[in-house]
Amino acid sequence: MSLTADSMRCGEFRTTYKADTTIFPTPRSRNFAIAGLIVLLFAPHVLDTYYTNLLIQIGYYGIAALGLNILVGFSGQISLGHSAFFGFGAFASAWISNNFGVPVILAIPLAGLMTTAVGMIVGIPAARIKGLYLAIATLAAQFILEDFFNRADWFSGGSAGSVAQPLNLFGFVFATDKSYFYVVLFFMVVMYLAGSNLLRSRDGRAFVAVRDHYLSAEIMGINLTKYRILAFGVSSFYAGIGGALFGHYLGFVSAEGFTILLSIQFLAMIIIGGLGSVMGTLLGTVFIVLLPEVMEALMTTLGSQLPGLERGVSYLKEMAIGLAIVLFLIFEPDGLAHRWKQIKAYWKLYPFSY
Amino acid sequence: MNWQLLLQLIVNGVIIGVLYGVVAMSFVLIYKSTQVVNFAQGEFLLIGAWVCWAMLVHFGLPFWLGFVLTLAFMFVFGILLQMVVLRPMIGEPIISVIMLTIGLSIFFKAGISWIFGEYVQPFPSVFPRESINIWGLNVQTAYLMSFVISLLIMVGFYAFFKYSRMGLAMRATAFDQQVAASLGISVHRVFALAWAISAVVSAVAGVTIGIVNGVSSALSFIGIKVFPAAILGGLDSIVGAIVGGLIIGVLENAAQFVDGEWLHWGNLYNILPFYVLVVILMIRPYGLFGTEDIERI
Structure with missing residues (x-):
C-alpha cells in the first residue's frame, strides 16, 4: 500500500465491514500508537522521578477512567461511585495477596474479578432504572462502600488501612518508580487494547445500541438487563485493576482516598476527554492529572507576588477541576477528542477546508 | 429502654426532617x-x-x-x-x-x-x-x-x-x-x-x-441527604418531598437510638438513609407520591 493513499484520506473510503472494525482507524494511527509506545519504553530512563510518577498516575487512573467511559460513554449509563470500585480493587488486591499467599501479579486480576462481582451487584438496580435515578443509586453505593471500607476490619484494615506488598516477579521486586512504570505500562496497553477490541465486538455494538436507543435495541433482540449489568461489570473490572495497581504502587491503602471527589474526577476525565472515545479517555486523564500540577507550579510562581495564594493552592486545585467540568460542558461538550479530530481535519483538508 | 431519650430523638428527628423536607422541596x-x-x-x-x-x-x-x-x-x-x-x-x-x-x-x-x-x-x-x-x-x-x-x-x-x-x-x-x-x-x-x-x-x-x-463545610452534606428524602417522596412531588424529609429525619434519629442502645456500630445514623434509598429504588423508583412513569412499546 502506498503511503499517500492511506495517510491523507479525507473521507470514508472503507469498503468492507472488516475495514470498518479495525482497532485503529487508519494504519497511520496504528503506527503512531506503536511509535508512542516505543518512546514511552525509554521514558523512565530519561525523565526524573517526578515525571515518572505522573506517568504512573496517568496509567492507573487512565485504566479506571476507560472503564467508566465504557459505562457512561458507550452504554449510556452513569455512575457516581467509580472511586468506590477503584478503592475496592485496591483493598481486594492487598487482601488477597496478604491473606492467601497469592503472588501480587495474580492478585491484581483477581481483585479485578472481585470488583466485577461487586459492580454487577451495584448494577442490578440499573436493570430497572436509568438516567438520574441510576446516578443517585450509584451515589448511594459510593457512600455504602466507603462506609464498608471504614467498618470492615477483616477486609480493609478499617480506619487504619492496610499494607499492600510490592509486586514481585521471579525474585525481581518492582519497588521503584522506574521499574513499576513498566508494570503499569503493560497493564495499560493490555487494558486499552482489550477495551478497543471489546467495542468492535458483538457486545460492544450492543452497548452502543443500548445507549443510542434502548427501546429499539430491545426490539432488535438485545437483552437490556444483561447488557446494562454487563457494562457495570466491565466498568468495575477496569476500576478494580486500576485500583489494584494504585494500591501496590503506594504500598498502603486507606479509605480516605476513595471519596466522592475522586469519583467526580473520573467523570471529569471522561467528559473532558470525550464520552465514547478511547483516545479521549487518555487525553482527559492526562488533563486531570496534570491540571493540579500546573496549578501548583503556577501558584508557586505567582505566590511570590500575591501572598494569599499559597494558602489556597489546594482549594484552587479543586476549583479548577470544577471549573474545567463546567467550561467543557458548556463550550466543548464532545471533549478533547472532538477538538483533536477537528485539528486533524483542518490539516488534512488544508488549504481547501470546504 | 430509655423512653425519654427516644422521645427526644424523635422530636429532633421531626424537626430535622422538616428541614430536610424544605431542602428537598x-x-x-x-x-x-x-x-x-x-x-x-x-x-x-x-x-x-x-x-x-x-x-x-x-x-x-x-x-x-x-x-x-x-x-x-x-x-x-x-x-x-x-x-x-x-x-x-x-x-x-x-x-x-x-x-x-x-x-x-x-x-x-x-x-x-x-x-x-x-x-x-x-x-x-x-x-x-x-x-x-x-x-x-x-x-x-x-x-x-x-x-x-x-x-x-x-x-x-x-x-x-x-x-x-x-x-x-x-x-x-x-x-x-x-x-x-x-x-x-x-x-x-x-x-x-x-x-x-x-x-x-x-x-x-x-x-x-x-x-x-x-x-462549616459539613452543611453541604445536607444536599446529599436530600436525595433519599426526595426519592422516597417521589422526585416530582412537592408534598412527597416534605413527607420524605420527615420520614428520613425520624428514621435517622431512630437509627441513632438503636445504634446507641444495642448495636454500637457507630456510623449507622449517616449511612442508613442510603440503604433506604437503594431499597426504594429497587422496589418503587417513583417514590411514594411521584408520577409513575410507564413506558409502552
Whole structure:
C-alpha cells in the first residue's frame, strides 16, 4: 500500500465491514500508537522521578477512567461511585495477596474479578432504572462502600488501612518508580487494547445500541438487563485493576482516598476527554492529572507576588477541576477528542477546508 | 429502654426532617420546573449560611437585617446561576446536566472553604435563650424557629402555586414547556425564578442549621441527604418531598437510638438513609407520591 493513499484520506473510503472494525482507524494511527509506545519504553530512563510518577498516575487512573467511559460513554449509563470500585480493587488486591499467599501479579486480576462481582451487584438496580435515578443509586453505593471500607476490619484494615506488598516477579521486586512504570505500562496497553477490541465486538455494538436507543435495541433482540449489568461489570473490572495497581504502587491503602471527589474526577476525565472515545479517555486523564500540577507550579510562581495564594493552592486545585467540568460542558461538550479530530481535519483538508 | 431519650430523638428527628423536607422541596422545585437535577443544592445551604454569618460577624448587622439581605443575595445568585451557567445547557443530555451541577458543587465548595476556612464557626447568638423546655423535652429555639419558618414556607409555596399568576405559569411550564411557551409564558423567566426561589429556601434551611450547629463545610452534606428524602417522596412531588424529609429525619434519629442502645456500630445514623434509598429504588423508583412513569412499546 502506498503511503499517500492511506495517510491523507479525507473521507470514508472503507469498503468492507472488516475495514470498518479495525482497532485503529487508519494504519497511520496504528503506527503512531506503536511509535508512542516505543518512546514511552525509554521514558523512565530519561525523565526524573517526578515525571515518572505522573506517568504512573496517568496509567492507573487512565485504566479506571476507560472503564467508566465504557459505562457512561458507550452504554449510556452513569455512575457516581467509580472511586468506590477503584478503592475496592485496591483493598481486594492487598487482601488477597496478604491473606492467601497469592503472588501480587495474580492478585491484581483477581481483585479485578472481585470488583466485577461487586459492580454487577451495584448494577442490578440499573436493570430497572436509568438516567438520574441510576446516578443517585450509584451515589448511594459510593457512600455504602466507603462506609464498608471504614467498618470492615477483616477486609480493609478499617480506619487504619492496610499494607499492600510490592509486586514481585521471579525474585525481581518492582519497588521503584522506574521499574513499576513498566508494570503499569503493560497493564495499560493490555487494558486499552482489550477495551478497543471489546467495542468492535458483538457486545460492544450492543452497548452502543443500548445507549443510542434502548427501546429499539430491545426490539432488535438485545437483552437490556444483561447488557446494562454487563457494562457495570466491565466498568468495575477496569476500576478494580486500576485500583489494584494504585494500591501496590503506594504500598498502603486507606479509605480516605476513595471519596466522592475522586469519583467526580473520573467523570471529569471522561467528559473532558470525550464520552465514547478511547483516545479521549487518555487525553482527559492526562488533563486531570496534570491540571493540579500546573496549578501548583503556577501558584508557586505567582505566590511570590500575591501572598494569599499559597494558602489556597489546594482549594484552587479543586476549583479548577470544577471549573474545567463546567467550561467543557458548556463550550466543548464532545471533549478533547472532538477538538483533536477537528485539528486533524483542518490539516488534512488544508488549504481547501470546504 | 430509655423512653425519654427516644422521645427526644424523635422530636429532633421531626424537626430535622422538616428541614430536610424544605431542602428537598426546593430541590424538587428545580427538578419539576427545569428538569435539572441539582447536585449543588447543599452548596446553596452552605453559601447562604456563610453569607449570613459574614453579615452578622464582619459587618455587625442585626440578625433580621442580615437574614433579609442574605435572602436577597441568594435570590440574585440563583437567577445569575441559571442565566449564566444553566441556560446554555437546555436540551443537553441528562448526564451533562448532572455533571454540570456536580462541577458547580465542587467549585463552590472549594471556593467557600478557601474564603471562610475549614473550621466550624459558631453563629453569634440570635435568641436570648438557647433552648426551650416543652413538656419536659429540650428543643433548641433555633429549631423551633426553623420549624415555624418551614411551615410558613410550605404554606407560602402552596399559596404561590395555587393563587398567583407566576405560580400558575410555573405549573404550566412544569407540565409542558412547549405548550407553556406557545401560550406566552416566558419559560426562561420561569426557570430563573425556580432557581432563585430554590436558592432562597435552601439558604433559610442553611442559616437555621448554622445557628444550631455552627457553620462549616459539613452543611453541604445536607444536599446529599436530600436525595433519599426526595426519592422516597417521589422526585416530582412537592408534598412527597416534605413527607420524605420527615420520614428520613425520624428514621435517622431512630437509627441513632438503636445504634446507641444495642448495636454500637457507630456510623449507622449517616449511612442508613442510603440503604433506604437503594431499597426504594429497587422496589418503587417513583417514590411514594411521584408520577409513575410507564413506558409502552
